[in-house]
Amino acid sequence: MLYVVHAYDHSDAEALNRRMAVRPAHFEGAQRLKEAGHFILGGALLNPDGQMIGSMMLLDFADETQLQEWLSWEPYVQQGIWETIDIKPFRQAAI
Secondary structure (H helix, E strand, O other): EEEEEEEEEEOOOOOOHHHHHHHHHHHHHHHHHHHOOEEEEEEEEEEEEEEEEEEEEEEEEOOOOHHHHHHHHHHHHHOOOOEEEEHHHHHHOOO
């Protein structure tokens, strides 16, 4: 099942610095997801000034259990980078 993830960072003055410190570990995790066939696409959400404020990912997991397993080790979750996470099942349009 596909899942779309919209995750928003904390908005305090140090949020971007914390994000950047954890970003290499987040990318390593995304690479692991890609190698396992779970990562479809993703990237940073930006504010109008082009500053990173969160993340968007499209992931493919067999079920909710696999999704929760990913959340249990995702560095941005574990290190408190994301303040809010919205995850919804996603159906790609067949056009």
